[in-house]
Amino acid sequence: MKTILYIIQKEFRQIFRNKTMLPILFVMPFLQLIILPFAADFEIKNIRLTIVDMDQSTLSRQLNSHFEASPFFEVTYQLDPGQAADRMQSNDIDLYLEIPSRFEYRLLKEQSAPLHLTIDAINGAKAGVAQAYVQSIVRDFNREVISEWTPQLQPRALAAMGQPVDITFQNWFNPDMDYNTFMVPGILVLLVTMIGGFLSGMNVVKEKEIGTIEQINVTPIRKYQFIIGKLLPFWILALIELAIGMTIGKIIFNIPFVGSIGLIFVFASVYLLLILGLGLLISTFSNTQQQSMFLTWFLMVIFILMSGLFTPIESMPHWAQVLTWFNPIAYFVEVIRMVMLKGSGWADVRGSFISISAFAVVLNALAVWNYRKRS
Amino acid sequence: MSIYINHISKSYGPVKALDDISFEVSKGELFGLIGPDGAGKTTLIRILTTLLVPDAGTARVLDLDPVKEFRKLRPHIGYMPGRFSLYQDLTVLENLNFFATIFGTTIEKNYHLIADIYSQIEPFKNRRAGQLSGGMKQKLALSCAMVHEPEVLILDEPTTGVDAVSRKEFWEMLARLKERGITILVSTPYMDEASLCDRVALIQNGHILQVDSPASIVESYDRPLLGVRAQNTLRLLEDLRHYPLTHTAFPFGDSVHLALTGEQTDGELLDYLQKKGHTELAIEPIAANIEDCFMELMTEKIA
Numbered sequence: 111m112k113t114i115l116y117i118i119q120k121e122f123r124q125i126f127r128n129k130t131m132l133p134i135l136f137v138m139p140f141l142q143l144i145i146l147p148f149a150a151d152f153e154i155k156n157i158r159l160t161i162v163d164m165d166q167s168t169l170s171r172q173l174n175s176h177f178e179a180s181p182f183f184e185v186t187y188q189l190d191p192g193q194a195a196d197r198m199q200s201n202d203i204d205l206y207l208e209i210p211s212r213f214e215y216r217l218l219k220e221q222s223a224p225l226h227l228t229i230d231a232i233n234g235a236k237a238g239v240a241q242a243y244v245q246s247i248v249r250d251f252n253r254e255v256i257s258e259w260t261p262q263l264q265p266r267a268l269a270a271m272g273q274p275v276d277i278t279f280q281n282w283f284n285p286d287m288d289y290n291t292f293m294v295p296g297i298l299v300l301l302v303t304m305i306g307g308f309l310s311g312m313n314v315v316k317e318k319e320i321g322t323i324e325q326i327n328v329t330p331i332r333k334y335q336f337i338i339g340k341l342l343p344f345w346i347l348a349l350i351e352l353a354i355g356m357t358i359g360k361i362i363f364n365i366p367f368v369g370s371i372g373l374i375f376v377f378a379s380v381y382l383l384l385i386l387g388l389g390l391l392i393s394t395f396s397n398t399q400q401q402s403m404f405l406t407w408f409l410m411v412i413f414i415l416m417s418g419l420f421t422p423i424e425s426m427p428h429w430a431q432v433l434t435w436f437n438p439i440a441y442f443v444e445v446i447r448m449v450m451l452k453g454s455g456w457a458d459v460r461g462s463f464i465s466i467s468a469f470a471v472v473l474n475a476l477a478v479w480n481y482r483k484r485s
Numbered sequence: 486m487s488i489y490i491n492h493i494s495k496s497y498g499p500v501k502a503l504d505d506i507s508f509e510v511s512k513g514e515l516f517g518l519i520g521p522d523g524a525g526k527t528t529l530i531r532i533l534t535t536l537l538v539p540d541a542g543t544a545r546v547l548d549l550d551p552v553k554e555f556r557k558l559r560p561h562i563g564y565m566p567g568r569f570s571l572y573q574d575l576t577v578l579e580n581l582n583f584f585a586t587i588f589g590t591t592i593e594k595n596y597h598l599i600a601d602i603y604s605q606i607e608p609f610k611n612r613r614a615g616q617l618s619g620g621m622k623q624k625l626a627l628s629c630a631m632v633h634e635p636e637v638l639i640l641d642e643p644t645t646g647v648d649a650v651s652r653k654e655f656w657e658m659l660a661r662l663k664e665r666g667i668t669i670l671v672s673t674p675y676m677d678e679a680s681l682c683d684r685v686a687l688i689q690n691g692h693i694l695q696v697d698s699p700a701s702i703v704e705s706y707d708r709p710l711l712g713v714r715a716q717n718t719l720r721l722l723e724d725l726r727h728y729p730l731t732h733t734a735f736p737f738g739d740s741v742h743l744a745l746t747g748e749q750t751d752g753e754l755l756d757y758l759q760k761k762g763h764t765e766l767a768i769e770p771i772a773a774n775i776e777d778c779f780m781e782l783m784t785e786k787i788a
Contacts, residue, residue, distance in 0.1 A: 112586070113587055113589075116586045117587075120575065120579070120583055123575065123579065124575065128574065320570075320573070321566065321570045322570050322571065323570075324536070324566040324568070324570045325564065325566055325570035325571065325584075325629070326587075327535075328534050328535065328536065328559055328562065328564040330556070330559050330560045330587070330589070331587050
């Protein structure tokens with residue numbers, strides 16, 4: 111026990127003397143936490159829309175004013191659809207809407223008039239959102255036209271539109287659809303994962319790389335003492351980072367804390383054992399810090415992209431969803447969001463907790479088994 | 486017997502690093518393991534220090550098997566790896582404290598063991614190990630290897646890359662440790678250091694060429710040996726190697742040590758060299774030193 115404490119003391123000394131490690135530990139994570147939620151924002155605003163109004167009628171102008179009133183569109187006008195297409199080609203606009211001539215005439219006489227929408231779909235997500243916005247505006251316009259101009263047709267027209275019932279939405283747990291509320295808990299998971307996964311693995315490999323392991327291996331230090339001594343400091347540091355990160359989330363982003371903070375920390379402490387075990391396992395395969403970093407990076411990128419942090423797991427193909435069962439980050443991202451935003455309790459996270467505990471045991475066992483004091 | 490090595494072999498893939506090595510080191514002996522880079526010195530040392538498992542053969546250190554009883558053995562050996570293996574970002578004192586603690590002792594308790602060495606670097610005890618000079622690093626490494634009162638001290642090329650003065654000091658320290666009854670096994674590529682050992686083993690390409698005291702090794706040298714000097718040593722060496730009676734010719738400083746295949750008549754060599762246009766010639770019979778013996782042994786082995 112005394113030996114372990116002494117190794118831990120030595121590790122902390124070395125960490126706090128390391129001029130590159132300190133910023134990695136204490137500056138970078140919080141910069142990421144503060145910057146990322148603002149930058150990685152999926153809310154789409156400022157969609158550049160050009161309207162080609164070839165009708166120039168009262169009704170077409172009324173439709174135009176709907177777009178201008180929307181906060182999502184920056185509206186410009188063109189008279190020639192060819193020019194609009196050119197502007198889309200040169201990436202000046204995201205979409206254009208053609209209002210054909212005789213739009214008003216047909217709408218009033220025939221109760222139906224076509225509109226043509228052309229969207230730049232290079233960014234699929236943005237294109238989808240833009241289309242949805244346009245449709246919702248056109249729907250509103252329809253309703254308005256019917257009630258204003260052809261009230262006698264209203265019941266029939268509404269029936270024809272297939273919308274006898276109006277759907278209204280209420281967003282639970284994140285009522286304002288605030289993106290930060292959604293992202294900050296996930297980014298907190300990334301931070302502790304980085305500290306635990308990268309730094310712990312690198313710290314063990316460093317002893318190999320600079321040769322100190324050679325001297326250590328001849329001492330009576332037991333394998334478990336060395337491993338605990340090397341990993342525990344990062345376990346402690348990562349939990350401290352989580353605490354600071356949650357404070358920042360509360361103060362800067364005003365993230366709601368509906369659930370139990372204690373539960374998050376209990377989950378995090380087991381989750382970190384898993385991540386440290388992963389780092390240790392990687393370190394047993396690597397001889398230099400560079401090797402261990404590349405290996406960790408490779409795994410991390412996959413884990414992060416498939417964690418449900420940015421894109422919902424539910425919309426992944428089935429095989430990818432199966433893979434996420436083995437993705438520790440996915441578990442923690444889900445749990446921290448559930449607990450922080452929804453107030454989920456122990457019963458709700460028990461399944462995830464059991465899974466990560468099992469992974470932690472397996473990974474650490476593999477790592478210890480593969481760690482050799484001699485060859 | 487402190488160290489007992491019995492038919493040890495170890496291969497790395499197709500490379501035989503050690504091929505059927507056997508020798509013994511007595512208690513309290515200062516034993517030198519001498520050989521060029523790549524001879525297998527480090528492999529043998531890593532086997533003795535429990536870091537490596539041999540493919541064949543057995544070893545005993547302090548009557549313990551480094552393979553099976555490594556856990557019992559580790560507290561009793563002091564090991565100084567060839568590469569500086571202390572924490573460069575910890576201070577001198579912190580390093581020493583660390584190694585004392587993990588061996589379950591304290592600096593105070595064993596200060597008398599390392600006082601001789603440690604006192605020389607104690608004025609710098611708050612300096613980071615990485616900022617020490619090469620010689621001071623060696624002293625610190627030796628202190629750390631000694632702080633737990635080992636009975637056997639195993640040093641892998643401790644003087645490689647250390648200046649001449651520090652090398653001399655280091656060997657003096659080893660001599661004083663030996664006086665305390667500690668068994669010391671030290672490897673070195675420098676043949677001139679052989680004469681400072683009680684006994685040496687000459688190792689080359691994984692084979693032991695000879696194990697004996699430096700004096701007996703020198704005595705066993707039986708070829709006529711001449712020291713030859715000339716104005717142009719490089720050309721002299723070249724010409725001597727083409728001399729019909731030459732067995733070997735090796736440069737030693739500004740002279741060439743020439744071993745002959747048999748007795749020669751007086752003046753024969755002088756004539757030969759003068760014909761080759763050498764000036765300022767000096768030829769004298771010399772007694773073999775340990776390096777001549779090693780060169781001879783190595784040449785025999787290759788031939």
